[in-house]
Amino acid sequence: MTKQEEKTPYTFNDLVNVMKALRTPETGCPWDLEQDFDSIAPYTIEEAYEVEDAIKRKDFENLREELGDLLFQPIFHAQMASEDNLFNIYDIIHDVTDKMITRHPHVFGNATAQTGADVDQIWDAQKSKEKGRNNQDSILDDVPRAFPALLRAQKLQKKVAKVGFEWPDISGVIAKLDEELDELKQARHSGDAAHHAEEIGDVFFVLVNYARMHGLNAEEIMRAANDKFERRFRAVENAVKVDENKALKDCTLEELEAQWQAVKKAEKKAKA
Known part of the structure; x- marks a missing residue:
């Protein structure tokens, strides 16, 4: 050219x-x-x-x-x-x-920061000053409602944990999960669809908290679970077409489950 x-x-x-x-x-x-x-x-x-x-x-x-x-x-x-x-x-x-x-006074001002944790503290402190000037009513005001549900749950939990509204250790979350699962089982037979949905949401919320307390991202975990399911089901589809020369709609649940278990076994063997 x-x-x-x-x-x-x-x-x-x-x-x-x-x-x-x-x-x-x-x-x-x-x-x-x-x-x-x-x-x-x-x-x-x-x-x-x-x-x-x-x-x-x-x-x-x-x-x-x-x-x-x-x-x-x-x-x-x-x-x-x-x-x-x-x-x-x-x-x-x-x-x-x-x-x-x-928000970076350690770069453009006189503050010092040696670690990422130091930077987080500086960032949050400066953000709090800004929010104070904006007459913020709650520490939760700046968690957008439009966030994906799992992400928003984790952000809300992180916010309240910073002011001490937090389980002392993971055993509290596990106990809460057991409690919510019991309530879900009861709601299942209540005939109240709205209450049933509410209890399902409570279980999700506790699971997000469990992930957060382990330093994990609930949104990433769910995305990985989706990817795993998709990968395995695509393998099932391929096996049905190639090995059995059948369409999915012509397979029984037992046949599909057998292929699913075979895919899981093959994945575990490949990882070993």
Whole structure:
């Protein structure tokens, strides 16, 4: 490629201007013009998950693309906000830059931090000062309701644990789990669907607490469980098609269970 054929790299401002063009009345894109904060929010979440998926797969070419898609999301939101004279993308950049400087006084100020734990304490202390200025009613106010349920449960538990609302040791959580399982069994036969659902939620909540107290991430644990189930069932599907030359719908539960157990056995043998 000659120098004449080389393309000048686009800049951040170019992307901002593309977004402005897409939202320009009369000449913009009809779909983009129809959107609002609520309609775009699911896409923002979806793009974040796609970034994580690329990271998990270590597909860095795809990661580059997905990070671009994610970058476009705050620009989209900022453009809509600027149209209503709320804020613009440069306000966002200013605010987050100021926040990062303020919350890292061990880098940009006189504080010292030797470990990650030290940094966590500094971060939380500074965040508390900021929240105090914002007249926060509860320490739980900054745990977003839109978080995935398991993640939100773990965040809530972590918050209250920091102020002493915590089991002294893991035995308390295990006892609570036994209690909630007993209540779930009773609710199952109560005929009250809402109460049954509530007790299922209580069991989930205690299990998240159990994971947290072991230093584990409940969301990651559930994702791994999903991946394991999917991997094993795909193996069952393949075995049914290849070994038995049958469709899944033509198999009995006993046949599928036998294949499932065979897959589990093969996995354990491979790990040994």
